Amino acid sequence: MAAMRLYHAPGSPYARIARMAVIELALADRVSVEEATLRDPASVLLPFNPVGRVPALVMDDGTTITETTPVLMMLDSLVEPARRLLPGPDAPRALAAYGRVLGMMDGIAVWNRELRRPEHERSPGVIALEALRAVRIADALERDAAAGGFAARDAAWFALVALLGYCEVRHPSFAWRQGRPVLSALFDAAQARPSVAATVPPPR
Structure with missing residues (x-):
């Protein structure tokens, strides 16, 4: 066992x-x-x-x-x-990518949690801040991926797939695909990987 x-x-x-x-x-x-x-x-x-x-x-x-x-x-x-999946200190760009994705994931979690509150309890300021943050980071991730980032199947790649998968299924308020063809292609191609296919989140 x-x-x-x-x-x-x-x-x-x-x-x-x-x-x-x-x-x-x-x-x-x-x-x-x-x-x-x-x-x-x-x-x-x-x-x-x-x-x-x-x-x-x-x-x-x-x-x-x-x-x-x-x-x-x-x-x-x-x-x-x-x-091993986590980049080491000899791969600072991969570490930076991993941290960037986790930072966006934190912001998306706050945004999503705010939207689950009754409407009269929501903070428009928090929602606006996190929406702006998500767009800013997603645009940076698109540029990173277009420049060859996320080519390795490391922790940053899996974190990115998990983040985009969460948005796709459980946070449709963020139209992350719009204007981001490289991220969209990366995510779509990732779905054939067994570890990705076996862990797709359920709908809300």
């Missing part, structure tokens, strides 16, 4: 990155992927992770690693260096 458990929520783009990593690194025999509810006081996740967020990787000794990047660090440590 797998000695480690990776808790996820099907709609989380952060957890999707870790789920794809388990598949890409061929760790299914060592890491079981288990679903957990969020914002639920009875969630099976809470005894391990009081933060209540995913991904959360529970080690065989009970130590729980939370947040996407530390989880990827641990998963990477289980395979030989040549197969």
Whole structure:
């Protein structure tokens, strides 16, 4: 049996990155992927992770690693260096791309959360700020991809696919494809990859 458990929520783009990593690194025999509810006081996740967020990787000794990047660090440590997904300090552009995608993911999460509130509780200022941020970063990502970025199947690539997949299915308020043919082509081509196809988020 797998000695480690990776808790996820099907709609989380952060957890999707870790789920794809388990598949890409061929760790299914060592890491079981288990679903957990969020914002639920009875969630099976809470005894391990009081933060209540995913991904959360529970080690065989009970130590729980939370947040996407530390989880990827641990998963990477289980395979030989040549197969690892996180860029190292010798690849600053790849690290920059990964950080840029995660920054956009954070903003999209705030925007989406705001839209789920009753209309009278929403902050137009927050929505406008995050919408502007998303457009600005997406335009930069389009330029990066057009210049040859995201060619490697590394953490930045998987984070980008998870981000665009989240927008596609669960945040249609952001028309991310408009004026971004390179990102659109990258995302569409990615759907044939088994780790991507196996982790598509459900509709809202």
